Amino acid sequence: MIQQPASKPYHHGDLESALLVAALDLIAKGGLDALSLRAAARLVGVSHAAVYRHFPKKEHLVARIAQEGFIRLAAAMEMAAAQVAPDAVARMVATGLAYVDFAQAHPHHLRLMFGAPLGRPGDFPDMERAGQAARAVLDTRVDELREAGVFATQDPEVVAMAAWGQAHGLAMLLISGQLRSGANLRDLAEKALTLAWLRDPLVPR
């Protein structure tokens, strides 16, 4: 058990982590508009100026939130694939469905992760690495498909692009408000993912 200090100390201890947690809470409850440095500072119980010791600009906190999102998205995709039989198509569909489920569970977080590019390339290397790690999960699925003979004659980079585009597009659409909400969207997304990777034998080509 970690001992809580009896009296509030002048220094917070782990202000950076506390601000991240507060920011995730603000986004989850109020969307991206509710994210402000001042509100996060208020939640943590520190003056708004203290934030600038850890995040020199709001952009830096946003990058940290995005990084955390990519870490969680990658973990969710890996866990989903691990719980599925070794069939390559089933694993790809499960991974894409995990992407869709992440979107429905954390719509604002996902939108933040894929919003306008932050800074210039290289400005937030930790975030970029986390993003690449998430992409790598899908790349592994593409490799597995290839070994199973699916799209084996195609450029792997193109297949990876199609895979990421498919999963990302379905995920973003489901949280966009552009779909009539009557249908079972998760089920529809799963069928669309299956369609994308299950080849149709009736095509005249």
Added chain:
Amino acid sequence: MIQQPASKPYHHGDLESALLVAALDLIAKGGLDALSLRAAARLVGVSHAAVYRHFPKKEHLVARIAQEGFIRLAAAMEMAAAQVAPDAVARMVATGLAYVDFAQAHPHHLRLMFGAPLGRPGDFPDMERAGQAARAVLDTRVDELREAGVFATQDPEVVAMAAWGQAHGLAMLLISGQLRSGANLRDLAEKALTLAWLRDPLVPR
């Protein structure tokens, strides 16, 4: 020729359209963060309070901008398909590519269109209609594929979902900053779109 009034009148005349144009300009030049009612009013040359005669909340201006975006996206997709041979797959690929081109030309506008849902369903019917019209263009492509025997045995709703997801995902990814910018992304997107609709004969299913 439309005559400009010699002296600035007290009433603007077409303030709503002028604010829309100003807002599109703000977004194109400075991204979504640069969009504010006050800046738009400033561009048009009117007090910031005047905006509220036409848009009771910022949300209403955003909805108008999104509506305009869907109208332009639908037009771009229709134009692209019209310039392509009657082959159903080629028309679908051209339509998806028009989606991708729209994203690269107007990244902030597209992000606004697919951001957090605005209000409750029914709050902005004009925007919803414009969104449905854009989707209808892709639905027409799915119908054409069906007539050509492509995915003819599948649920059209599922095929449409896969089509929209594919085009939307590629478009959003290209403007997300998550892709290494070294590659020719438009070319990669075109190949991914082709892959999605050109059935691979080597699949063991």
Added chain:
DNA sequence: ACCTGAACACCGTTCAAGT
């Protein structure tokens, strides 16, 4: 090294008042 309070230039939104 880390935090605070006050300050500045921005927002969205409201409202009494003007034309």
Added chain:
DNA sequence: ACCTGAACACCGTTCAAGT
């Protein structure tokens, strides 16, 4: 009917000053 100016409660950011 439409627009203005002042006001309010918020922002992000800076900075001298405190511990």
